[in-house]
Amino acid sequence: xxxxxxxxxxxxxxxxxxxxxxxxxxxxxxxxxxxxxxxxxxxxxxxxxxxxxxxxxxxxxxxxxxxxxxxxxxxxxxxxxxxxxxxxxxxxxxxxxxxxxxxxxxxxxxxxxxxxxxxxxxxxxxxxxxxxxxxxxxxxxxxxxxxxxxxxxxxxxxxxxxxxxxxxxxxxxxxxxxxxxxxxxxxxxxxxxxxxxxxxxxxxxxxxxxxxxxxxxxxxxxxxxxxxxxxxxxxxxxxxxxxxxxxxxxxxxxxxxxxxxxxxxxxxxxxxxxxxxxxxxxxxxxxxxxxxxxxxxxxxxxxxxxxxxxxxxx
Amino acid sequence: xxxxxxxxxxxxxxxxxxxxxxxxxxxxxxxxxxxxxxxxxxxxxxxxxxxxxxxxxxxxxxxxxxxxxxxxxxxxxxxxxxxxxxxxxxxxxxxxxxxxxxxxxxxxxxxxxxxxxxxxxxxxxxxxxxxxxxxxxxxxxxxxxxxxxxxxxxxxxxxxxxxxxxxxxxxxxxxxxxxxxxxxxxxxxxxxxxxxxxxxxxxxxxxxxxxxxxxxxxxxxxxxxxxxxxxxxxxxxxxxxxxxxxxxxxxxxxxxxxxxxxxxxxxxxxxxxxxxxxxxxxxxxxxxxxxxxxxxxxxxxxxxxxxxxxxxxxxxxxxxxxxxxxxxxxxxxxxxxxxxxxxxxxxxxxxxxxxxxxxxxxxxxxxxxxxxxxxxxxxxxxxxxxxxxxxxxxxxxxxxxxxxxxxxxxxxxxxxxxxxxxxxxxxxxxxxxxxxxxxxxxxxxxxxxxxxxxxxxxxxxxxxxxxxxxxxxxxxxxxxxxxxxxxxxxxxxxxxxxxxxxxxxxxxxxxxxxxxxxxxxxxxxxxxxxxxxxxxxxxxxxxxxxxxxxxxxxxxxxxxxxx
Numbered sequence: 001x002x003x004x005x006x007x008x009x010x011x012x013x014x015x016x017x018x019x020x021x022x023x024x025x026x027x028x029x030x031x032x033x034x035x036x037x038x039x040x041x042x043x044x045x046x047x048x049x050x051x052x053x054x055x056x057x058x059x060x061x062x063x064x065x066x067x068x069x070x071x072x073x074x075x076x077x078x079x080x081x082x083x084x085x086x087x088x089x090x091x092x093x094x095x096x097x098x099x100x101x102x103x104x105x106x107x108x109x110x111x112x113x114x115x116x117x118x119x120x121x122x123x124x125x126x127x128x129x130x131x132x133x134x135x136x137x138x139x140x141x142x143x144x145x146x147x148x149x150x151x152x153x154x155x156x157x158x159x160x161x162x163x164x165x166x167x168x169x170x171x172x173x174x175x176x177x178x179x180x181x182x183x184x185x186x187x188x189x190x191x192x193x194x195x196x197x198x199x200x201x202x203x204x205x206x207x208x209x210x211x212x213x214x215x216x217x218x219x220x221x222x223x224x225x226x227x228x229x230x231x232x233x234x235x236x237x238x239x240x241x242x243x244x245x246x247x248x249x250x251x252x253x254x255x256x257x258x259x260x261x262x263x264x265x266x267x268x269x270x271x272x273x274x275x276x277x278x279x280x281x282x283x284x285x286x287x288x289x290x291x292x293x294x295x296x297x298x299x300x301x302x303x304x305x306x307x308x309x310x311x312x313x314x
Numbered sequence: 315x316x317x318x319x320x321x322x323x324x325x326x327x328x329x330x331x332x333x334x335x336x337x338x339x340x341x342x343x344x345x346x347x348x349x350x351x352x353x354x355x356x357x358x359x360x361x362x363x364x365x366x367x368x369x370x371x372x373x374x375x376x377x378x379x380x381x382x383x384x385x386x387x388x389x390x391x392x393x394x395x396x397x398x399x400x401x402x403x404x405x406x407x408x409x410x411x412x413x414x415x416x417x418x419x420x421x422x423x424x425x426x427x428x429x430x431x432x433x434x435x436x437x438x439x440x441x442x443x444x445x446x447x448x449x450x451x452x453x454x455x456x457x458x459x460x461x462x463x464x465x466x467x468x469x470x471x472x473x474x475x476x477x478x479x480x481x482x483x484x485x486x487x488x489x490x491x492x493x494x495x496x497x498x499x500x501x502x503x504x505x506x507x508x509x510x511x512x513x514x515x516x517x518x519x520x521x522x523x524x525x526x527x528x529x530x531x532x533x534x535x536x537x538x539x540x541x542x543x544x545x546x547x548x549x550x551x552x553x554x555x556x557x558x559x560x561x562x563x564x565x566x567x568x569x570x571x572x573x574x575x576x577x578x579x580x581x582x583x584x585x586x587x588x589x590x591x592x593x594x595x596x597x598x599x600x601x602x603x604x605x606x607x608x609x610x611x612x613x614x615x616x617x618x619x620x621x622x623x624x625x626x627x628x629x630x631x632x633x634x635x636x637x638x639x640x641x642x643x644x645x646x647x648x649x650x651x652x653x654x655x656x657x658x659x660x661x662x663x664x665x666x667x668x669x670x671x672x673x674x675x676x677x678x679x680x681x682x683x684x685x686x687x688x689x690x691x692x693x694x695x696x697x698x699x700x701x702x703x704x705x706x707x708x709x710x711x712x713x714x715x716x717x718x719x720x721x722x723x724x725x726x727x728x729x730x731x732x733x734x735x736x737x738x739x740x741x742x743x744x745x746x747x748x749x750x751x752x753x754x755x756x757x758x759x760x761x762x763x764x765x766x767x768x769x770x771x772x773x774x775x776x777x778x779x780x781x782x783x784x785x786x787x788x789x790x791x792x793x794x795x796x797x798x799x800x801x802x803x804x805x806x807x808x809x810x811x812x813x814x815x816x817x818x819x820x821x822x823x824x825x826x827x828x829x830x831x832x833x834x835x836x837x838x839x840x841x842x843x844x845x846x847x848x849x850x851x852x853x854x855x856x857x858x859x860x861x862x863x864x865x866x867x868x869x870x871x872x873x874x875x876x877x
Binding site for chain 2: 034038039040041044046053084085088093096097106110111114122125156158162171173174176177178181223224226232263264268275
């Protein structure tokens with residue numbers, strides 16, 4: 001059993017490496033096929049200046065050589081120098097800015113998970129009555145209103161609030177303290193929270209009708225105990241299932257929130273690099289996020305085995 | 315199946331409330347822990363927009379400065395930071411006139427220039443700024459290994475271009491130090507505007523010993539630079555914040571009045587910056603047209619300034635493009651009205667309808683260039699435009715015109731412009747325009763390849779001289795992406811480059827201005843500007859058309875001015 005587990009982990013990790021290699025290769029060639037290149041600028045360059053820059057970045061090599069060099073560097077964990085942040089290693093950019101995105105992401109996921117479970121349980125208790133309708137209406141809003149609208153509105157709300165109170169209750173934007181995180185994390189986690197609420201509600205309702213709940217009821221188990229032991233605990237499983245991928249999605253998808261709240265996260269680099277055709281940063285962030293996502297999926301798969309004994313890892 | 319849907323299960327609800335309480339406490343603990351972690355990756359700004367007690371202000375920048383290695387910097391965000399923390403031979407005063415910087419006096423001759431450096435210019439490590447620092451920095455810019463995109467701006471210096479091509483060693487550059495305090499420059503050809511060039515960041519000095527000590531990370535962090543300007547950058551958290559503190563070792567007392575300038579926020583989101591301003595967190599912010607209504611309701615004082623850039627439709631002169639036909643181009647020029655475009659389509663009060671290649675703020679021999687040499691006023695005349703279009707049709711031997719390829723950026727402004735001209739030319743000339751929207755770099759790639767008939771583009775100044783616009787359409791200028799070529803234009807530009815008599819030089823520019831119009835090299839659209847609002851307690855803040863975008867070096871706090 002133990003050995004099987006180790007073998008499974010090895011296999012999954014190997015698959016992960018292949019996946020990441022595939023992502024890197026596809027991105028590399030797709031990126032180089034886009035018209036234009038990172039050296040292009042408003043100011044046209046003399047051939048001499050252009051040649052100097054190409055030599056500096058290794059763009060004077062044939063494309064396939066560039067690819068091999070890139071893979072070689074990648075194997076050593078070196079993502080190269082950014083084209084737009086010209087003095088910075090892509091490794092430094094990821095190291096400095098990913099923790100910010102991750103902090104924000106973790107908080108957002110916690111908000112989302114806690115909120116989703118609680119609201120979902122509440123709607124199930126109040127099924128087809130006013131609280132249920134109100135919350136489910138908000139859930140629809142939360143899922144369908146895009147985050148840039150929510151972000152802008154909540155920021156405006158903060159300004160109004162601070163003006164009413166007459167002092168800065170919560171910061172409008174920026175990064176550096178607990179208070180800076182609260183609003184952006186809530187905004188970032190909002191759609192996930194809405195999604196989880198719906199998921200939690202339906203899985204709660206499914207379980208109310210299941211045999212073991214009915215049995216417990218007929219045995220005279222107190223309702224509070226049925227609710228917490230049987231209903232809530234079982235209903236939470238599907239939520240945990242989607243949580244893993246959601247962590248990756250939230251952590252990588254904070255671009256808009258980072259922009260609106262002036263947060264120095266990696267999401268901004270990810271999007272701006274594409275606009276600027278910053279080859280090294282595009283590659284670095286894509287490969288990094290790709291690896292992160294693959295890793296999270298593996299972790300979640302492993303966790304299933306612990307949470308639900310019915311799942312066998314093979 | 316639920317038998318009693320209407321009865322609330324209060325015991326379960328109580329249980330849920332208890333869980334909710336746990337969650338709140340749990341989250342609070344997590345938030346507190348994360349807060350400790352976040353302190354190292356950001357900088358919590360305190361004190362708000364204006365902190366009179368500590369003589370500090372807080373501002374926001376639009377983008378992280380990508381390149382503070384000034385030998386290689388090209389963008390306005392980096393230029394803004396460098397303008398506050400560095401100083402070249404010459405610099406600008408608050409009215410945009412050239413004033414002495416590290417050089418206390420200078421002389422420009424036909425074959426070269428001499429700069430006499432002041433004794434009290436110091437680096438932030440206490441060492442004097444010497445002529446050797448300039449020689450080292452300039453040679454480095456031309457060194458091919460440096461790969462400076464702006465190396466061309468120094469090409470008037472003897473041998474610069476050959477060194478940059480790798481044909482000559484860097485020691486042959488026409489600049490040398492005579493002792494510590496005299497800098498001798500030799501020209502490749504006469505360069506009467508050289509004084510304006512040296513105010514640009516590419517010409518800033520570098521302390522060689524310090525440069526070697528940075529191990530290739532020059533300009534990468536706050537401690538990877540030596541400063542000689544009115545401010546020192548004492549903290550730089552990438553993409554988050556910066557702190558500029560008044561440089562006690564700066565030689566002059568004519569700039570750098572506020573003790574501390576906090577760059578508290580870096581975001582491109584103009585609405586976020588407006589919200590920060592409303593919340594009293596930053597001292598100034600840009601206003602876009604949608605914000606002007608609210609700004610007026612709040613009775614803010616709305617300021618305006620030009621950002622220096624002129625926007626125009628650039629036309630393709632390559633064979634096989636209808637825009638190579640002069641009558642066709644005349645029709646395009648006559649059939650549109652920049653006044654209507656700016657005030658009805660863009661609705662930007664800070665923008666000015668463009669009438670010339672040269673923006674209005676360019677200086678002439680004595681006065682503004684366009685005061686001395688007014689451009690021919692624009693004529694909006696649809697009937698005449700149609701006549702020219704008919705002539706073009708006959709000359710080209712066409713039954714009807716093919717769809718015109720209109721290339722533009724995918725930015726909001728690029729889209730509005732392209733759609734406006736599509737509608738105008740359809741209405742007035744019956745032409746079909748096919749809009750080709752591209753992201754910035756791809757638009758440039760297509761412009762370089764000549765894949766357009768008309769392209770929505772703009773040109774901003776590098777230095778404060780008419781030549782920064784005037785040489786754009788020489789046959790050898792790589793930015794002349796429509797490949798306009800005329801011997802008369804080339805001859806005029808050669809005069810403009812080297813004529814030492816300012817009056818005759820400006821006459822050459824005046825003729826260039828007219829020729830651009832006669833040949834319809836471009837269809838001028840607008841001169842871009844800024845609308846902005848400044849905290850009333852902050853005085854002396856400037857937005858600039860050349861060099862840095864914003865300038866706080868002449869700003870002061872005036873507490874009495876509140877409300």
